[in-house]
Amino acid sequence: MEEKQEKRRLVLVPVPAQGHISPMMQLAKTLHLKGFSITVVQTKFNHFIPSDDFTDFQFVTIPESLPESDFNHLGPTGFLLKLNKECQVSFKDCLGQLLLPKSDEISCVIYDEFMYFAEAAATEFNLPHVIFSTTSAAAFKCRSVFEKLYANNGPKELQEELVPEFYPLRYKDFPVSRSASLESIMEFYRNTVDQRTASSVIINTASCLESSSLSFLQQQQQQLKIPLYPIGPLHMVASVPTSLLEENNTCIEWLNKHKVNSVIYISMGSLALMEINEVMETASGLAASNQQFLWVIRPGSIRGSEWTESLPQEFSKMVSDRGYILKWAPQMKVLAHPAIGGFWSHCGWNSTLESLGEGVPMICRPFSGDQKANARYLECVWKIGIQVEGELDKGLVERAVKRLMVEEEGEEMRKRAVSLKEQIRASVKSEGSSHNSLEEFVHFMRTL
Ligand code: UDX
Numbered sequence: 001m002e003e004k005q006e007k008r009r010l011v012l013v014p015v016p017a018q019g020h021i022s023p024m025m026q027l028a029k030t031l032h033l034k035g036f037s038i039t040v041v042q043t044k045f046n047h048f049i050p051s052d053d054f055t056d057f058q059f060v061t062i063p064e065s066l067p068e069s070d071f072n073h074l075g076p077t078g079f080l081l082k083l084n085k086e087c088q089v090s091f092k093d094c095l096g097q098l099l100l101p102k103s104d105e106i107s108c109v110i111y112d113e114f115m116y117f118a119e120a121a122a123t124e125f126n127l128p129h130v131i132f133s134t135t136s137a138a139a140f141k142c143r144s145v146f147e148k149l150y151a152n153n154g155p156k157e158l159q160e161e162l163v164p165e166f167y168p169l170r171y172k173d174f175p176v177s178r179s180a181s182l183e184s185i186m187e188f189y190r191n192t193v194d195q196r197t198a199s200s201v202i203i204n205t206a207s208c209l210e211s212s213s214l215s216f217l218q219q220q221q222q223q224l225k226i227p228l229y230p231i232g233p234l235h236m237v238a239s240v241p242t243s244l245l246e247e248n249n250t251c252i253e254w255l256n257k258h259k260v261n262s263v264i265y266i267s268m269g270s271l272a273l274m275e276i277n278e279v280m281e282t283a284s285g286l287a288a289s290n291q292q293f294l295w296v297i298r299p300g301s302i303r304g305s306e307w308t309e310s311l312p313q314e315f316s317k318m319v320s321d322r323g324y325i326l327k328w329a330p331q332m333k334v335l336a337h338p339a340i341g342g343f344w345s346h347c348g349w350n351s352t353l354e355s356l357g358e359g360v361p362m363i364c365r366p367f368s369g370d371q372k373a374n375a376r377y378l379e380c381v382w383k384i385g386i387q388v389e390g391e392l393d394k395g396l397v398e399r400a401v402k403r404l405m406v407e408e409e410g411e412e413m414r415k416r417a418v419s420l421k422e423q424i425r426a427s428v429k430s431e432g433s434s435h436n437s438l439e440e441f442v443h444f445m446r447t448l
Pocket of ligand 1: 017018019020022243267268270271272296327328329332347348350351352354368369370
């Protein structure tokens, strides 16, 4: 096929949430560096303020009538189902407007798999479109069989058992969210996994991490005749500022005062909520472990409290000796800091990739969705994670932190994490698998 030489425009449609905006903007930067012009179509729920790294980019906001409060009230699945319904017409109008000045300028629409409303409009205008999966290949694979597996209300009695052909996932590790009914989860996954008329699928993972899930998906894609390109981790391909909240850099000065591998970093990402008692048990377990810790407590992440003001007074006493608490950290800089020896995480896919990319082993405390599958891979496949399950208490926290930060077991995990880091870094370098996949994808895009 012949490659088209003129500068072509790509229209990108991210989900308006930190964990999805970051990989989409990393992809946008990557493709911009390859010579494409970029338009990002967003809704008012995107609170992304582009830095100078995105000066050449066009940002367009489409109207929808959802109240701001829906984002918090409906839960992720309910919100996304509604947003997809709301945006169908306005996205079509928007695409029509974008096509007006020069109808052949847009070569492709790339949308987050959860923003599937983009597909109908792209098809109507005869525009090629690509699905971007911002979660792991394992989570993608789970979603593709979800309806079949959970059709009769889910195999509740099998929760602890391994799902055949899905090692290491148990039934309870499948992406089921507590905030949504099984019916709406099924409807949502049905819409996301139906690739309809897509030209290809790109996924933010690397084959050295997920070869078996990727071969499953690649086989499936071959039958659909839709190529799949694993091109991640994208934060290692294009490092650009994508944070929605202001980063507090003072923690780097604090980390500079600490010895190599002596601090555990704690963060539960951009959406997870904790109960007051869980925060208190975590604080007392950390204090009992005698380890130094850097702890992100995001405003609004403790139920019933704006920040930490509703916590009992003992909280400050427990954390003041060995801890540094902040509202939002420059996470990638933190994970790259030599003082960080471990990461206590909710195991969102971005946090997982960022930790793997810096060779930092983890304590895994997943909350919902794909996080449970990520935690299982960290513990059972890559063997660089300790999963903490069940009700959180001081003893559980203390034990997990000591295993990771003090004991031989943690040291072994750290060695494995460093070796995995090297493999991941090699995959995004020249001739690496993700690098080659990206080149193939870009070549494919130029032929559209
Ligand atoms: C959500 C889902 O929870 C997750 O499971 C899915 O894979 C992506 O969408 P989120 O909760 O935001 O993600 O977690 P994660 O994917 O880890 O993304 C969080 C991002 O925020 C990371 O890129 C991390 O670097 C950044 N972050 C987090 C900061 O920059 N500073 C912080 O203090 C905390």
